[in-house]
Amino acid sequence: MKALIAAAVLALGVPALAQQQEAKPLEPGREALALPYEKYTLPNGLEVILAPDHKLPVVAVNIWYHVGAYHEQPGRTGFAHLFEHMMFQGSKHVPDDVHIAMLEQLGATDLNGTTNFDRTNYFETVPSNHLATALWLESDRMGFLLDALDEKKMRTQQEVVKNERRQGVETRPYGLGTEKMWKTLFPAPHPYHGKVIGSMEDLDAATVEDVKGFFRTWYAPSNATLAVVGDFDPKEARALIEKYFGTLPSGPKPDKPQVAPVKHTKEQVIRHEEKVGTLPMVTLAWLTPPYFSEGDSTADVLANALGTGKSSRLYKRLVLDKGLAQSVSASQQSLGGQSVFTLEAVARPGVSSDALAKELDAVLDEVRREGISQQELNRARTRFETQMLAGLQSVGGFGGKADVLQSYNHYTNDPGFLDEDLSRYDAVTTERVRDFAREYLLPTARVVLHAVPSPKAPTSSAQELH
Template sequence: MIAMMTFTCASFLAGAAECASAARLPEIPFEKYCLANGLQVILHEDHSTPIVAVNVWYHVGSKNERPGRTGFAHLFEHMMFQGTRHYDKDYFGPLQQAGGQLNGSTNQDRTNYWETVPSNYLELALWMESDRMGFLLPAMTQEKLDNQRDVVRNERRQSYENRPYGLVYEVLLAGLYPPDHPYSWPTIGSMADLAVASREDVADFFRRFYHPANASLCIAGDFDPAKAKRLVEKYFGPIPAGPKVPKVAPAPIRPLTEDIRVNMTDRIGLARLHLVWRSVPLYAPGDAELDVLADILAGGKTSRLYRLLVRDKQIAQDVQASQNSREIDGNFFIVVTARPGQSLAELEAAVLGEVARLQAESPSAEEVGRALARHESSLIQHLESVGGFGGRADQLNLYNVYAGDPGYLEQDFGRYLQVDPAAVQRVARQYLGAKKMVLEVTPGPQTKLAPDPREGAAKTREELAKGYQETPLPAAPPIAEDADRRQLPQGASPPKFELPPIHRRTLSNGMQVLVVENHELPSVSLNVVFPVGTSSDTPGKTGLSDLLAAVWTEGTQTRSSDQVAEALANIGARLSVSSDWDLSGMRLYTLKRTLPQALDVFADVLQNPAFPEEELARQRNIAIGRLMQVRNEPNALASLAVNAKLYGYDHPYGRPMYSTEASLKAIGRDDLEAFYRANVRPDRASLIAVGDVTPDEIVQALEKSLAGWKAAGDVTQPPFPPIPPAASTAVTLVDKPDAAQSVISVCLVGTERKTPDYFALTVMNSIFGGQFSSRLNMNLREDKGYTYGARTAFDWRVHQPGPFTARAAVQTAVTVPALVEFLKEFEGILGARPIGPEELEFNKGYLTRGYPARFETPSDVAGQLETLVGFQLPDDYFNRVIPDITAVTAEDVLRVAKKYLDREHLTVIVVGDRSKIEADLRALPVGKDLQVVQFDDEFHLVPVK
């Protein structure tokens, strides 16, 4: 359960909308204790949903490495999922079959692993976590190490080399820190270091850092504390403490005596400017003040740089500012993406001019108050979940590892309450008045980073370790295996799960209202869903619904764009509008105490948009700039090609989803007005309210705020054209010169969401490629090492069937072998590889046992209800999911695979470097009629000449 802490607002809030209110934050009750081996244990109970989170932080990150031995912490993020002495198989399997979600991450200071499982599987999660803590090395073979090195290389290609601006952070770190500083290399490390690392090198790193005395374990959710303590002692207690981990204390960094200026080019559409100053570590004096400064500079539409660069001068596509505080150092970032053709020098001058104004004159109390309101609101929303990245278990561990106190939330928030305008001005002078690093990224061939002297050279361990001698480790004592680890713990009796009741109401204007109460946190989400999206765009004006969504919040008949933004920012509320293929939504998140003010703005924007000409022009230009970025995003290009090949440009689903420059320029204010009047009506809308509110309370408020909004006239939905018949299986190569990877998509038109085969298709997709342990991912990632990840998915759409797509980004050199494996997996799911009982039960367990977690947070519930109303599913749908999936048989899976996956009519799209892969693709049977294409100015596929 969560209690509430009340804080008296500091004087700096004077003038802000909530100056008279007290800030109220969740209090997260916990118990902390230590085992004899040094393992710190944190327990937090919350019985609202029958799930439990197990979260482990090891106090080791890339800063604990050394030159010549980088990337080890991140490598272990992968190796820890590769099996142990007692379970030498894929780590995901048992936990996914239990219905769990799991993941891990590494940064410069820590590595974390988490599982969120049904509460009757707590013992399994603890068994698995303890087994890899105590018994990983006996199962760590050279083969596994080599395979995961390949996976890491693919991750680097996908996340760094084949992503626009992907190498920027690496360049910044190298410029900001001397080469022997532990923050000078990226977390993923040097591929050369990993290539020459022996198994013993890697094992030595594990012994030094991955043990109880360097770990913090948090259990949060639905569990019995006494039982949890017994299990923790049983499974973790016998593991030896491990060596003392020395504190990382590098030599002080000398202040910069002049600006560092670096220019690089990348395969990008828009130039980008990075300004970086050295600042302070996490929780150090000045850290909170710099956070507030970042918010004032670039925290949303009310921020100074947004107004100056994006709105007024219109010389920037976007702008961000952040205080990146880490354990032993920090940096302050300002990042600006230029508008097409815009000079970075002018952007830099404008940014520095605004910084100088803050240094000369302190910000207003209102600006500081808005920053606090946003911080409070965001913090509360992040605490909705017990597990996952950023959930309560993660937050408790964060505070425990970095601040030494899991209950540091109160002190943490208290730091911000003490910030006043003078303090913000002080840090602006002190830190942003110093010399900085300036990095300019402009379009061009990707800059090759300075070559690593070890690349391609098999240096000896002694050469690499020169000057960095490690203290030899004593022999590790044997682990007393008191616990029976011969078999995995089985789940106890399933906990009772009751779906939250859905209260339906109809407003006097015809709007449907669905309310789900959740009083655990003092927040409310309001989502309005309309049955209109990109597929309803006027022919020749693709992008109309997206542009409407962008301009909708930019002013009403009585409020300017600034007034809308300020009214929301003053109370920490967030309002957004989005549009997809067939549905659009307006979403409001607000704290309960500010619901009346937030609802007033929400209702005004919903009913009375003004669509100002100047805002339309500005948003149109931003959309055109976005088109230039899309041309350098391989996955976006793959999606565009899939839609075009499956549906054709005359079909609504085949049009370029990001629009075109000509189409955007053709859209005027009258088009927005007409589209709004025809499609945004109360009798076509469903409003979903979830959170700290009752049905009667919200309905009464809505009747008052929406009293004047009435539907007028009839609505007609133009008929959809038929989907073109599928062609025989063939390959289309979208040429992307110098691409670091090939993005493979194997696709076909799927089926309708309301099909009676939906649940059988859900199980089929899970087996094929719908989750980590699926056939496709285990083949291409874990077995072959071709990719960082491979997945399949149905893109469910409202009016007609959407695509079914299998996709992965693979090494260029293995494009053809990877495609062969894709096609083999299609053959397998169609019967060549029968579905065994264990595989079937594994996937059904994954889908059904984890189902309650989909209703944990108000955001989760709202998302589920959007699906319900968007696809017009019956109210008993949620109650049918578990029994209907449980009833699926292997015969059902094979039947629907054969019915919907036509191996003879697959569309294969490869986005990659033609010069390196065309000949091999043509040599395949499916490649004999290979088409080589590229996108023209209108995002139409045309043959390459």
């Protein structure tokens, strides 16, 4: 079962090398997943992806800057996420704090920005007749943000980000324990050490010149990709992109950090005194292959079989059969450097985290011996394809067509990687799942977090890391 999308290279009248991709017939049932696109590069290094879709009179504008927490320096964490905030605060030709309001007045939807370890993106979906305005707004903050950046703006957003950290990490149930686990998985100075949001100390220490230097390095056109997807005329879009982005100056594309993979050879156990969550929680975590590399899709399938839905192995054993857990989950967090596979369970009252860990291990032992069933494998494949189809119904927003094209381009340098992506899951077998568990999910290669509330601990204060 394999979907087919082939590339056809055409000569186009644009001021750079252009590649045109047209969708060829897919297998029955997969036709809706076709993603024809055109990709070219401006002389200043900005990559452009155009994908017309005339189903609705809207167009998505989606920019990925190829910078995330992975690209930060020790002692300067949180800059990528800080810029997610700074980019909405005004630029040379756009007044302070009106970027969002201007787009909303035009009828924009799916308007947001996000940061992860590997990239930062900004996106909005606007009525088709307002494409020029959306492109102008994005180009102005790409080219002229620093003209409007000052100490007051930066300090204001630093406080906003610090408050987000308090809410999302320090006063969130199990937040500090999970951060400890992540830091153990990726010891300093690995760039995945800690949280994307950064540390309080680094946020406080940042100066305006630090922040400006980060922007000049990583927010250049040569380190960005613009995707325009939806109801537009490609010729008109190319002209607008040349008008608004083509004259922006740019330096060379910055080098990606070279980081050696981490390898754990013994189990490391963290006993965290939980101050917010009121029930014990246990998390087992392993380092696994990077996003789109061999083994990543196998890990996805296994996580789905173990932790998705009431028919999953963890739910049936820990929640239904033994009544030990009130919630369970399994996930493969796919990242560009190394991914992280986790099993997690929150106890019912009176159940210890050690009891949960024992049962999680029992389920894993079964998988190492026998793998998963063909039915579990088929169910996981169906879920992935259904999720993909659901996302591609939208041109913009989280998981929409623009996001999918950008993700493939960022991680594989091929926006048309859809065929290969689907094929990754087609190639997973029950034997591969078993072998993956035997190779990667070893007791001697993991970090185990026991986040256990203290009987006398208050439930609303946060514990500082030491």
